[in-house]
Amino acid sequence: MASIGLINYATFMGTMIGIYGVLALGLNIQWGVTGLFNAGIAGFFAVGAYLSALITASPSPERIMGWELPVAVGWLGAMAGAALIAWPIGRICLRFRSDYLAIATIGVAEVIRLVLRTEEGLSGGARGITGVPRPFGGLEYSLSQFAYFALVIAVLLVVYWALERQLAAPWGRMMKAIRDNEQAAAAMGKNVEKRRLEAFVLGAAVMGLAGALYVHFMRAITPEAIDPMIATFLVWIMLILGGSGNNRGAILGAIIVWIIWSMSEFITDQLPAEIATQAKYIRVFLIGLMLQLILRFRPEGLLPEESGQRTSPHLPPSR
Amino acid sequence: MMEFLNFYVVPGIVTGSIYALGAIGITLIFGILRFGHFAHGDLATSGAYLALGATALLGLTPWAALPVAMLLTALLAYGIHRLFYRHLESRPKILTVIASLGIGMMLRSVVQVVWGVDPLAYGSGIARAQAFGPLMLRPREIATLALTLALVATLLAFLRYSKWGKAMRAMSDNPDLARLCGVDNDGVTRLTWFIVGALAAASGFCLGINTELTTMMGWSAMLSMFAAAVLGGVGRVEGAVVGGLVIGLAEELSVLVVPSPYKSATAFVILLAILLLRPQGIFKGKVL
């Protein structure tokens, strides 16, 4: 029946929005609150996805691990794994301007992609990892989809709540002070570096969690499952459009951008086959253009960070 | 020994000079305009495909198409600046960095729409390697090295002796003071984009003629080019050249110690090492 199909589709969309919402929240800690440029979001996402899959899936002679542990352990492992990769990168790059962090995170994502492609014993090679368990996976299809959707939304809300608390605490106020006043930040010296590192690692852990949410939703993963640059880029647009520095903005951005992105696919799918392949790239072009337009005309996003929290022009509103 | 030279050192130097041409652009933008330009690899890709377009439309040989592509890419680079980067000038530089990441994607997708995603080549001529003593060099390799040498020498002479070259160095050295001297900021910016665009096209072209044209080639090479720029010292043209050669050689030699799929991770490891040990690079560049 069409309506069931529609509901299933809506559930799917909702789940993906929830997952991207978690990613956007992770980026908000790094960029929105701390001003750190992470261009390798997809890398941390992939690490989380693979780790959680390997921890929870059943063993296979072709690859390592497959510990069949509870999903919650997988999620924790995903967060820890992403954090562990972020830590040394942050240690090395956070002393410099964010341009260096950007190139280093692009590099991390690239290396992670190389490892996953090359080390078949780790990633299951081209076939990837299958049989990843899903919470509520035993239920009937629609119900299972819906239950998982509810779970993702619950996780999103928990992450949101935890971050809001963290931001309201002295930690959050200090982060924003550091972001907005380089000089004052420099005067605080080593302490600043530590705070930034905490933000970077925390954000990466949240991205790893999003990867875990994704893999248990899809129940399988291959190295080609996500286009790293497009995924990274979508998250950036979500945050900037929604409002950097504002957690609700991040979630709003995830909703809007994912809907636009999926709708555009919907439209291009209707096109004749010859131009359909081109159409994918036209979509990428348009999403890039969208970023330029937002940066130019509404850099503060739809839900700007509450004024008063902002002490100086980090992303000053356009005149 | 000869095998070592011909299988590792020669390709390393050729790849290295390609990286050098890209790294010069990155280092000039970093030094003068003060941001990391993440569309640089895709600018190189655009240049390579524009040369391909020129061979097809104008019936030129690849090497004759190169100057055309360099000119067009110079205009393209300046156009991108005017349309997308310029209005971000008064805002924190990191916003331009973000914008450039998006520009890279846009350039890549235009190439993918126009030329498709299957690998292409400039021509099907099979070039035999010629022997120079123990060295075996293909004509295209010799041409790549000669082109790099000529472009680098011209650029260095321009920066050293011409009025506007000095203005570019002054702007990189001390922008406030340069403005006090009456150096026109916009003029230097325009000039920088022209030079950088032309060099990116040359880099992409050489990459294409020595291997093949793929829409991802510039993006994949960008990490190496950035590593080369940082290794040489940000803002240092001669540093970018040395950095490019070191990275190119290191990548080719890396297969002796790690599995070949990890070749492209070499640059990343070197980048982290240099940031850790000597962030100003070999030639004492800027640290932003």
Next chain:
Amino acid sequence: MSATAARDRPQPILIMHQVRGGYGDADILQGVSLTVMPQEIVVIVGPNGAGKSTAMKAVFGLVRIRSGAIVFDGEDITGWSPDRIVRRGISYVPQVDNVFREMTVHENLEMGAFLAKGDLSAAFDRIYALFPDLKAKRHALAGDLSGGQRQMVAIGRALMLEPQLLLLDEPTAGLSPKYMQQIFQICRDVRDSGVSILLVEQHAKQALAFCDRGYVLATGANRHEGSGRELLENPEIAQMFLGG
């Protein structure tokens, strides 16, 4: 030609009249007035943060001016851009970062004449005659020079276009007494060649002793003015900055 006329009936080369302004919303300058006569060395002294540098930048068009006027050589230059002001005949040497460190001494001087057209050899000869030390070092990078030599490069750069008025912001900061006297001597030579000089000095005692006239600035406004001797003898000023 006009120099003799100016001496007969002296007209100030620079007038700052009740200038208010600053960088952001708050005004750093709360009404600063001063004049510089042709071929005069005028010094501004005052405590740290008094707005001395800001007053100087205001003359050079680097500060937003809210009210008041700046008149140079009979022309109102309030709100002009720095490069227009350079062309009109004022040169400025900032307090910090005032050389191109990665360029040679010669190239630094060349940058000073960036706006000039034609042959510069006469200008180079003039500067190298004024700073013989620099001639020997002309192929050295400015960043490799000693502090005193770097100041000379900065001043030389500013003199390349033959300005009528030279603005120097703490040219002796961090220099040994020997270099300080040398810089002061250079200022006199430059003045004698027909250039007026406005300079900010931290070394109030020495500066007041050598200048023609001085102004004392505090919290963005004029406090005292007079000849160097008068100011030196003022017990209030002695107490304020001269450390008794």
